[in-house]
Amino acid sequence: MRRQADLSTSSICLDALSASVAANKVGPPSPACQPDRELVRVQDLTPEKADQLIWLRARVHTSRAKGKQCFLVLRQQQFNVQALVAVGDCASKQMVKFAANITKESIVDVEASVRKVEQKIESCSQQDVELHIERIFVISQAEPRLPLQLEDAVRPDGEGEEEGRATVNQDTKLDNRVIDLRTTTSQAIFRLQSGVCQLFRDTLTHKGFVEIQTPKIISAASEGGANVFTVSYFKTSAYLAQSPQLYKQMCICADFDKVFCVGPVFRAEDSNTHRHLTEFVGLDIEMAFNYHYHEVIDSITDTMVQIFKGLRDNFQTEIQTVNKQFPSEPFKFLEPTLRLEYTEGVAMLREAGVEMGDEDDLSTPNEKLLGRLVKEKYDTDFYVLDKYPLAVRPFYTMPDPNNAKYSNSYDMFMRGEEILSGAQRIHDAQLLTERATHHQIDLEKIKSYVDSFRFGAPPHGGGGIGLERVCMLYLGLHNVRQTSMFPRDPKRLTP
């Protein structure tokens, strides 16, 4: 076996019959080196291509030699196909041995003829054909010892335990995220996540919202200074924004009328739970309204409903792929979205035996319990809880003008967990100053924020949605690290 190395790739090549090294260069500049080949996609390998000779680039998913034959499964993302190298007209004994020695996860180019099979190949996405390989080239060779096996990483909890088959724990998956992301489950999760962002933006753009970009490095910790990361900034120090909210509001004061942004938000919270990250992606909305802050709630809930519908209609394959490893009930929602008042929620909890005061905040277990009660009564996994007690909300929350104990604020829940917190904001500098003083916030630190409202500000409201939580809860997953590509928590900064 000879190994040809050129600067721009490490490729090992083997011609089908002669075992000679072919000139499969990747990347060199001379057009003469670009083979005149069309590469076929695995998902396009159907019986219509039967008996055609095709080229394919894919990973070696599995490899099994058996006498004079070597069976490979070749994979592209969530699609795979069976391939065969057999001693005969097309391949030498040497070539079968070569193929059998290609390490799993290596990337290969194969020239092969497509053959219809009599019996469906249940273990592959392409069940009606297999490939008979005539030539095979290694484009990138994987090291022989993988830190985890893909088939172990996608095994449902508990399955195969009796046969002593392994599952992979979450830290091992995250430590080796580049490999873990190759599993069908991960591919599906992050394609769906990409869809959530697109549906969010498309819906809002259609409603006349403008996308804005807000700074993440800020000069003052706005909301009292807790849970904020400090950054060294030349000769001074600064902070990482806990949300784009103040900037969204400034855009409303600056006449953008309806805005959204998608970007990272940072929370220096030492919470090691299934649903907290120190950095996550915020889907943020802010809008001026005409007469009532329920106009804002309606815009947000309609946006969520459009996302749910888009996922249901366009991401069924992804949803079912994830369900294979992590079974869950289909996500249910109502149109229009159910809106309950906080006092109604408290009443439902009390009826179920929970003891809590009118102005107490909801604990996490009570949130979940209320989610179950709402699901039983209204058959929905998504609802809004409106009119939170003023005492448990941030200083910039508009009090309820009719009942000083409550506020024009709301949370939204998916499967009983909070995914959005929002409110009508105070748009009057004087009232804002009063409320900040009440919350013992240093007025000097929020001066430029308060000043934004001195030169005419429309009534407005909004909210911030956690992207990873939406994906986790929509799919019925149980840890937000599964829906963050490279999660950050108090104990994890890598990869």
Added chain:
Amino acid sequence: MRRQADLSTSSICLDALSASVAANKVGPPSPACQPDRELVRVQDLTPEKADQLIWLRARVHTSRAKGKQCFLVLRQQQFNVQALVAVGDCASKQMVKFAANITKESIVDVEASVRKVEQKIESCSQQDVELHIERIFVISQAEPRLPLQLEDAVRPDGEGEEEGRATVNQDTKLDNRVIDLRTTTSQAIFRLQSGVCQLFRDTLTHKGFVEIQTPKIISAASEGGANVFTVSYFKTSAYLAQSPQLYKQMCICADFDKVFCVGPVFRAEDSNTHRHLTEFVGLDIEMAFNYHYHEVIDSITDTMVQIFKGLRDNFQTEIQTVNKQFPSEPFKFLEPTLRLEYTEGVAMLREAGVEMGDEDDLSTPNEKLLGRLVKEKYDTDFYVLDKYPLAVRPFYTMPDPNNAKYSNSYDMFMRGEEILSGAQRIHDAQLLTERATHHQIDLEKIKSYVDSFRFGAPPHGGGGIGLERVCMLYLGLHNVRQTSMFPRDPKRLTP
């Protein structure tokens, strides 16, 4: 004058005839308080609406009292309309006085009849109609002393100097960004910027790219540790990502094939120039390719061309609005995009009298000069410079396999300034280790990055585009702070 304050708004109201306070509550919960009114948009005020009685919410752009009349200009974003309150059947003397006292930039609700005018009102966007106000309510009152006047902030440099009219310097604008963003110029710039992001994503989604979210807090300063912001991270410290590049590449190794992301990038560079920010928005692309890294260049240049076309076709109003204050030549581009080799660029510069070595990097003045030379020769404001000297590029850049002095890397330029830097990346762990060692990079710090390539990695390349630069250069502006809503530089952290 009575002032009615309720918790959820500070509103001053005046009924047209009686000067009594109307119940124009904003935000209260009872549906009974929501007036049964449709608010008309200023841009919809056309002669078709003549003689209709309408409701409108807008800012008082200007106000001028003259005897028994008060002329207002009412504004919504870039649109405005003339309005009149005159003593007579519709308004009392008291009401005219009230209207005349409403401070500029206050937000008002008016009930008015639409009237066709005989002579076009040149100073307004709605030139064919004016409003005869019957009732006017103050929704949010601006403080009387504005930190800057909008008409000064949009005045072209030099204009009105003889009449002693002021222009507003950039720091004053940025210090009072909430007001500066209300100008027609700012509204147009940021609506166009929103368009750039949308065109970027839509084009790539259409090409089969997947959107990814990459972490901004990272454990190691990847590119040698220079120019990186440090973050306190619980009991340890971390860094802010200078680009999402390493994560984009990991996604390629993780089989996402083609990815993009839009998000903040951070550079702790003490550069106080017209084109440097310490935080800006990166439009990033990374993709596997089949045979040649020019496939990557073609994808990126086509994406840029789609953006240019989209702006040209859908944002003419915005472009012309900006041009009124900042005149510039229309942006020119070719299809397909012009691609020059670095050596060709150097030859053109030498021909123009510049002395430089083959492997020297381009200085900023030489970049600009080359841009002018290319414009003269090829009539394009956008081109690619390919095959940079290896010595001036980062360690992960793929060397040119045919000439060790050069590399498979490229920059892209708009109006002679760099907007993208990109390359084929090394996808072989061994070569990457060699190159990192050559650059004296601590291998321990980039271990998880290098390890990403050990388990099969396809040849790939990409690049990162600076959003603010694209907007600045497309519009022919001269300072990147004009295209950043809340710019960050070594001297500016607020608002």
